[in-house]
Amino acid sequence: MRSTLQTVLFIGACLVADVLGDWRCLGAGGKCQYDLSPSAMSRRGPEGLCNGPSARRCCLPAGREENAERLTNAEALQILRANGMTWSSTGGCNDRNVRSCTSFTGMRRATLVGLVAFKHASKCNIVVTGGTETGHSSGEYSHSKGYKVDIRYYGVNDCVLNFVRRNFNQISNRSDGAMQWRDGSRNTYARESNHWDITYY
Structure with a gap:
């Protein structure tokens, strides 16, 4: 007893x-x-x-929609820096309307909170390479709607890959062939050729 x-x-x-x-x-x-x-x-x-x-x-x-709070680019960058993360873009810019930029304008706070939690759990070096800028696929849970974030993939010895394999469940490949894993909150981590495409619901 x-x-x-x-x-x-x-x-x-x-x-x-x-x-x-x-x-x-x-x-x-x-x-x-x-x-x-x-x-x-x-x-x-x-x-x-x-x-x-x-x-x-x-x-x-009351009066607040689910996960509706949106960040400005400056707010998002402040959160990234405070949590030891950096960002990169081919154009060296953050204009949401230019596809060579990496922008955080309009990103859901819950999406960035998810990435912060992943950073601290994995202890990996996180470099964000894609946010809400134009040029990504459309959809209900898309980059432009603030649900997705891309981070750099470093190859076979990638810290994120090792963490994801050990802690998340592998699910069916995406329609484009990208391997996918799902965490306990049903967020998805898709490994593309040079980056991770992560969706925080």
Whole structure:
């Protein structure tokens, strides 16, 4: 029979696991909880933003759409620098309307929060090579809509590749043949010839 101390430790461990897995909801400005409180939070976010069972959902502040907060280029660069990441572009620019630039204008904060979490979990060198600039494929979860980010791929000894292989589930190849992995929050990491195409939902 489980002792009272064992029960307390078990519950405590579960609560800690829940909190540590809540970064996607927190990054979107929400709060993870089991019992929704309409007086404090009015919108119920999608599943997968909070750790734990499906009943544990992300509640977003009244008047705020799910993951809707968009960043300026300057805000995004500040977050990248603060977390030891850099960016690069063939044109050396950040104009969203020029395909040779790398722009973060209009990127979802939740997307960058996802990349920050990945950086700290993997401890890899992250160089962003693609953001919201023109020239990428369109779609519901596209670069232009702020869901995708490209980071540099360094070849067979790539730190990201090694981390992804060890920790994520490989899924079917993309229609263009790119190998894909999915993390525990159902974000996808597609390995292209010279970069990773990452989608944070």
